[in-house]
Amino acid sequence: MHYSKARITPALVAALLLLSAPIGAQTNLERVVNGAYTPTHDFDLIHQRIEVGSFDWDSTAFDGVVGTTVVSLREGLAAVTLDMDRRLEVRTVRGARNAALEFERPGDSLVVRLPRPAALGDTVRFRVSYRGRIEQGRGLYFFKEEPGRPHRPQQVYSDGGTDGNPRWIPTYAPPHDKTTWELVATVPARFTVVSNGRLVSDRRLPGGLRRTHWSQDRPASTFLISLVVAPLIKVSDRWRDVPVDYYVYPEDSALARPLFGVTPDMMETFTRLTGVPYPWKKYAQTTVADFIGGMENVSATTLVDWLPDRRAYLDRPWYQYVLVPHELSHQWFGDLVTAENWANYWLHEGFAQFMPGQYWAAKLGPAAEDDYYFEEYQQFLAKDARRRMPLATYNSNNVYPRGALVLRMLKQQLGERPFWAAINRFLTRHGGRTATSEDLRQAVLDATGQSLGWFWSQWIYQAGYPEFAVTAAWDSAAGAAVLTVRQTQQDTLRADSTGLRFTVPQVFRAPVAIRVRTTGGDLVQRVVIDAREQTVRIGGVREAPTMIVFDDENAVLKTLEFEQPTPWLTTLLARHPDLWNRSWAIGQLARRTGDSLA
Structure with missing residues (x-):
């Protein structure tokens, strides 16, 4: 289905929730995993x-x-x-x-x-x-x-x-x-x-x-x-x-x-x-x-x-670019393998919104892929601003773009071949049957050896995304770039009438690459951000940086505040291959109306 919402009556939800008590004490993860939304039969x-x-x-x-x-x-x-x-x-x-x-x-x-x-x-x-x-x-x-x-x-x-x-x-x-x-x-x-x-x-x-x-x-x-x-x-x-x-x-x-x-x-x-x-x-x-x-x-x-x-067709008609591949991909995701209940509906719509980007990547290359998911990112932010919900929950409002972007992150986390091996395991194991979000995690574990409990916890069962605030300095004496990374997202969500309150992690686990460019070349260091505030030191920087890129591969769904000198931003805009990072640089430069270089 494209851009239509799951239509489940409040009476049905109330009846289903009675099946698992005490409901008020349960987290969203517990409700979804314990089958509170699957009726007896x-x-x-x-x-x-x-x-x-x-x-x-x-x-x-x-x-x-x-x-x-x-x-x-x-x-x-x-x-x-x-x-x-x-x-x-x-x-x-x-x-x-x-x-x-x-x-x-x-x-x-x-x-x-x-x-x-x-x-x-x-x-x-x-x-x-x-x-x-x-x-x-x-x-x-x-x-x-x-x-x-x-x-x-x-x-x-x-x-x-x-x-x-x-x-x-x-x-x-x-x-x-x-x-x-x-x-x-x-x-x-x-x-x-x-x-x-x-x-x-x-x-x-x-x-x-x-x-x-x-x-x-x-x-x-x-x-x-x-x-x-x-x-x-x-x-x-x-x-x-x-x-x-x-x-x-x-x-x-x-x-x-x-x-x-x-x-x-x-x-x-x-x-x-x-x-x-x-x-x-x-x-x-x-x-x-x-x-x-x-x-x-x-x-x-x-x-x-x-x-x-x-x-x-002089442009890129949405009908062919998104709608046709979206609905076709449902024949695998939603029809062949079907969510056990509507709290796992993202297994239909997230995959169906993810797959068109994979098709255009295969046909037109990585630039087309970046362009597709950047549009999903913009839609995601708009929906999240209206109401913040997890992917796996009853009537989630963001199963299309958030689902697509979370699957893109999962593919980047696992790598191309392991990701598709996990998807094959999921489809072949559950083809003709139903599945839950945990079934997908188990397929990933069995195909790749990676449990990824942390990934499911923060991206599937909880709401929000990391809001990073980064500062950078060059330690000339030590020959190092020093970044201070803070996560500023707040958990302000309230409980609904059933006592369920969605949560936003105060700390997201975020594996990222950081690129530091100097006139002598580039250094890339991979780190895991897993604290509310964290200092990252990148050694071997013997001269002043000309560009620093946080999350160089755009592997994490996020927003980013990172004040940088204008020359760093212009270098990023001119040199970096990733569309999200270039677009981010444009946004930063656009604020500097009094800066002639910007």
Whole structure:
């Protein structure tokens, strides 16, 4: 998903937090690691067959029949509870031999009473018939043609988000239970239906209708169930033996391949980097009206319909530069390996925001990589200033840029090959399953031997970042550059209504390189900053420095105050290869309005 927030109700959060007591005494790390955000579950969702039709664009309604198969996970299971929006009007619930079953509708749930308690391991099947009445944008979007408004054909499509699909189908919403499903849609014949998995059949019916049947036969989480019904044409492509299709309005047919034609190369690059081939039987990208950006439905991404025109490619269109690779990377991160709960949501969005930078680095080199992550850095600072939260927590506000930047730091900490070995271990170990932030740390440990508990503690489970204030002097007698490094960040966060207070480390552990340049050449010394105030001495500096760079490789997410002579800054700007360091120097020079050299 791109730039849409996890939508989890306060009532659900309150219920989940009751599972772990005493909550008020728990840290964020304890809540996340102890599974406080993963609901208990007394059945395993095995398969759903979703049949929809009789769409009414005037009343934003439709008819649905959903057949559900579950396996009991406990003895004496008397009822199965699914998530189902209260606006969906249940007509009947039927079980074996079409027998009517009793049901209840408490809130946004459907409780199906079984004719007899199911034993542990028993299979239970039932079918729910209902009339779906939709509040626009809650689960489904209905759009009618509007006279005089071009590029807005009639259509209906789903948006699973994190809680959207139970607003149009009865299902189990949390991400930790994966299932298979089929989707059968009966629609006017002029429409195309796109959904997950493989196309089983698409046939014309009497009365100007068509029935399209899709099957997702590899288990995935139900938030990834997708439906798009619109007047679309298909532009076909391939990656290896995998069909890659671009569904657009007929008038956009000439724009599809220039935009989406990079997709097979992105699939190849992500396969090479992760060591895990694209994991699904097809990949479709379908454009729709007034969408949030993109949604990574398994094997069938939904995207906004404003395709760039030829002029847009004179610059760097966000759609191709960020959105297409972001949503594609979710097919590995979010779809293949899914967060156990939404407190670990950054494992989806952090990776999906990180991977485009890796693609452009592979294609265009390190300058393009620096440029990509520098933009993420600017977005991160803006979000952090509005609200400071950890990566791994319920409804974290900064999972996109902070997640991308933390993964970039992890890659710099480990090195290129060890990092990708750890990612491969994570994907292969948890592929088709769910995972937590600790599972990623364990994959790093197993692949590289590095536990990195300190890294997870400060960057995953706590908030903020180091705010460094540095001063430097040259000790001519000792032939040394002497830096005093202070961490000035403050922990001023307050507890929320549940008693949870996020913390900002008073001391971040920061491995950095410090570069000292003189007319005789450069010296680089690696140090670990791990105190609130710390003195660093760099020997062998026999003449006055002409430049000193703190965090030479920009390996730490930070802000930096470092007063320097103007000539040092101009040398840094002219000579240093790192974009962040050059941009920082520009910012320092811009303050010196009365300095002619600046």
